[in-house]
Amino acid sequence: MPTLTINGREVTVPQGATILDAARSLGVDVPTLCWYPQLPIVGNCRICLVSVAGSPKLVPACATPAADGQVVTTESVAAVENRRGVLSMLLERYPVHDIPDGGSRNEFEALVRRYNVPTTKRSPLPLRTGDERAGDPLIQHDMSTCILCTRCVRACADIQVVGVLDVAQRGEHAEIIVGADGNPEHAGCTWCGECVRVCPTGAIHDLIPLAKLKAESAAQPERTVRSVCPYCAVGCQIDLSVRGNDIQRVRSPWIEETTPNIGSTCVKGRFGFDFAMHRDRLTKPLIRRGWVKRDGTWRFEPSPDDVARWGRRGGPWREIREEATTRKQRPKFNPLQSLRLADAPLGDPRDRVATPKEWYEPFREATWDEALDLVASQLVRLRDERGPNSLAVFSSAKCTNEENYVLQRLVRGGLWTNNIDHCTRLCHSSSVSAMQRAMNTSAASGSMREVEHESDVIFILGANTTESHPVFGAAIKRAQKRGATLIVADPRRIELAQRADIHLQMLPGTDVALLNAMLHHVLECGLEDKEFIRTRTHGFEAVREAVAPYTPERAETITGVPAHLIREAAERYARGPKSSTLWAMGLTQHHTGTDIVTSLLNLLLCCGMIGRWGAAMMPIRGQNNVQGASDMGAIPMSYTDYLPVTDPSVRRMYAEAWGVPEERLSLTAGLKVTEIVKPESGVVGMYIMGENPIISDPDVAHAEEWFRNLEFLAVQDLFLTETARYADVVLPGSSFAEKTGTFVNTERRIQLAHKAIDPPGEARADLDILIELSNRIGLPAPFADASAVMDEIARVTPSWRGVSYARLEGSGLQYPVPDAQSPGTFFLFDDEFPTADGKATLTPVEFMPPAELPDAEYPFFMNTGRQLYHWHTGTMTRRATGLDSREPTPTVEINADDARALGIADGDPVRITSRRGSVVLSARVSPRVARSQVFLPMHYREAAANLLTRSDVLDPYAGIPEFKVSAVRIEPVTAERVEEGNGKRSTALGARPAAAESWSD
């Protein structure tokens, strides 16, 4: 611990600290340009040079270790003279003649002002030039202001671990380049914008996506508001720059703040916010034409005309099923290169994916009073006439904890049913059922940063982290760089699989065989954690017997993974010493999802890889609040904190808290998403908040039919979605930027997002809508604001008892937070599990093949999932200009050998058909998928992957459908054959005359 003197003040710093670290700890501001926290130190700008007594030369503060007895002067005459020299040299080639006093626009200009450097030019050197990324929809370069600090190069290589940028040339010609050929695509760019974040001059900057912002208010933001990214469950904290009622851009929180993302974002987080200001936003409540209130009673009396045209609740649109088989246009060349957006062959993306005008035809605008009155009256009517269980509610993993809490409170206390669920059913419900059975828990045991900094082995299964959770994906890549072993189990050769030390490329749905074999080998080598098994688990013997027949050789025949790789993976995982286990939908979305996760938990528990810092168990959650929505009880079997609805004492507690008669609260678990959308469910009325099941549910064609036949449907959303178009009432809600509330990320971190702008028009904050609806239904919701809701949540939720808004500012809190003093919980289960006797239970599982296997007629495995640039059903991302222009059309990934055998070239139209339906979309020949497998993204209405998936086989415990395996057939589509389906005007691509479209380049 060296002690040194800086500007006359003594300071002691940890071994290994630099002079700069020491100065910063004293609050001494040594100017820097190339230095940036957490980036490798290169010391190239030479501006932080300081005087050290006894040293003939100035030394770089950023790169010189602090040493005992050093006497440092940071603003010595020599140091200041050098700084002015550096700044004036940089200014010579900087294209600005005047930096307004106090009006410096960036870090560099601020230093020029601080050291009072004259801006007159003396040098004969030309201004710098360089790449401009012309036509790029998201990131632009103006290299004339580049000062070659190389922060961007290092941010790309060392924070995001991509390596798109570098320095080329030498001397005065040195410049930052994008890949070897100037094409970011070829260099693996993911448009995350880390370079934008670190640039000290704005040479690399983001494009403000909306044209009107460019014109009026590109200037300084009026205010900056801390929010939480609305996409995945990493829960990146972001700062919204706001001017007027517009979000100008997303800025990163400072890298040294404790945020789950160290201020990084992915492309969605940084560039995907403009959907909130999209012109499709609903600004007034809508009521389906035909609803009239007479004598105080609402009646539905549609005009015979309307009924004749589109039935009880249809409209002038084609069903998802019809749209799927029409031809799709695709970009004829890379829209990123030298094209302005409006010139792109697909037209302006804002038009391409906008809500078609005719969708509004069946509706009329209404007042809030009318709309809420209608909703309340119909829900109450159905409750009383058809019974509480005739109603069901979809809550939302995109909505805040407070909103989810108030909605489930309304459903249980006001509608008297437990029929509330949300899309968790479709993602991690099988993880939850497996984890509950094994250790009575429903969330990750650890934190993302322990995986990054501590784990020796990272075992990732069925999780395409670099696309679905990119910021966590980058952390995993950093972990590997630091030396952690990466083992990836995935049927696709995704980026992490390519980087992995071991890639277990199993056949889809064969996970149990793989994991049982790994455990078999661990036991055979005696690598299991005997002490852990003995003291902390039950049921080991049964599992030992169950895995005994699963030799690696046998597993090889089932999974296709070579036995030696299974052995090696098993040994490395078991040897740890600290192995973290991460998984996502690749494991869960199977009809055997619970079994699959159970087999993983068996392995994990037998190796004792839980309950230590660095040995984390992490189901990587999908949506930004899927964890919170479940925690808040927006699931059919439990109240908040997973307290079962079937337990009378639990019921008593909530009845008291909500002031409702105990017997009003149902003691039977409600229906799950996948059970509700079934003819036999008995549900005739629904309220849906912020979900779009007509795209996200399996077997969409049946789902669409089911929603069409409801007696009453109310939808609260931002847009007139594919689901909302069937509604009787549409209530315009608020985007993430328009409300204050909390979200829970995948590591149980409760984070506070603040309202930045007002909802457009008459749209209202979702919480207000729910509170008013609750009051109108007869369940008083006496909440002044979101913070008051949180206070009630804390009262009824044991593991959130210590949570309050005052404590959530900044990094948030990882629950359990048992009391107001608790700092939260970074990792769980260090000495016991939350079970009756504190032990976990091992459950033997047997391999069962996927429900539908390829055969002669349907010879391909089809896998579905997410892409980097889109999100879920696309309602948000397809209205985010930049994101949609990166990935404008639906594609199916197919292996090159298969493509060749079928006579399909990259970009060709193909038809994919399963026993449920078929879709037409472009082929993307990709080395990522194995032979006989195809991958369909789930985001596109015009080629909805879920038309092909199956809804009739569900996981028996969790009710999750088998999204990951369907048998399909693929055919190339010739131009004539597409024509058939093209009779009606395409709503997605309507603006384009059909004749102008061509499949060939």
Add this chain to the structure above:
Amino acid sequence: MGYPHTSHPKETPVLSQYFGDPGARSLDGWKQRGGYRALEKALGMSPADIVNEVKESGLRGRGGAGFPTGVKWSFMKPGDGKPHYLCVNADESEPGTFKDREIMRWTPHALIEGAAIGAYAIGAETCYIYIRGEFTEPLRVMNAAVKEAYAAGVIGPNAMGTGKRIDVHVHKGAGAYICGEETALMNSLEGKRGNPRIKPPFPAVAGLFGKPTTINNVETLAAVPHILNRGAAWYKGMSRGNPKSTGTKLFSVCGNVAKPGNYEVEMGFPFKEFLYELCGGPLPGRRFKAIIPGGSSVPIQTVEEAEATVMDYEGFIAQGTMLGSGGVIVFDDSQCMVKHIARLARFYAHESCAQCTQCREGTAWTTRILERIERGHGTMADLDTLLELADQMTGKTICVLSDSCAAPIVSGIKKFRSEFEAHITGKRCPMGATAAA
């Protein structure tokens, strides 16, 4: 010095003894001339004893900085459990310097032997010889010699049958002067952009691939076998009374001189005698005007200063310059100093790796000004700007390329100011020269 080569009687040919003798190139030929005895001897000694012997000899780095070689070797901690590396700096790109080229061309095994001894002494099993890419002939010769040495078991997994592993790899540079800087060379070997690294950490702590590394110049290593064969005392004896500068040194001589070439003399040899006797003095009818004695990176001397110099590390410093790499560049009275200084600046501007602000901007900026003056478009204020820039470029950057660019500018303006002023006031070059295109 032409080939076949005859040394001047006042030379002390140790390293250059077989220059011009094709027989010395092959392994057998080298062995016949006493080659590989030193390696054999070394492999029988303890590494510490070799390091001590080299320390004792007073051998200093011939790459430019003149750091005592034995001391450098002693920084490599034996038994730290990490792989150690030896890098041989054969990037010889310093303008005016061409001595390593001749060592490799004529006596490749001298370098291999020295490198093998060095590797063993610092506990390295792997040695990389980084050769300037333009050196096509030396590359060919070195590659052939390494192959031959492997085939004969001189180096390899069982070097000289001793069971010790010494691998030697030849790596071809790709045309960047900066890759001769030791840490840039390591980056280049690692496949990265050849940027010098900030120090600390020093190579002996974290060098090539982050492992302890020693880097030596070709000439430095080629001297090592002689020291082991004939003893430190013999080597130390080759000096004219200055115990800090010992042994022989190869000087490459070019420019306006009667007999350019490589000359090997004892440390402390009088520079005047060297210039006028060994190198044959100026061309007929000419007089020497200025000398750059240690490669382009050292300050320029006037002829008076040069004539008063003794040729060793301290001797050059006493006369305002440095021994550097020993590349002697001679200018006579027909030369325009402004033109040559501008040319040097342009070289550094072209070669700057562009990391450091002062170097990237300063080398380019000073070049533009110098070229402007040279063409007769300069002003008196330009001279002040040049000195101001040179000051900013000195002592503040990651490596000394920036200083190297400043050195000739500062010394040139100081010592030949009247030539600069004549360009400015006369608005043209008084000697009729124009800057090279």
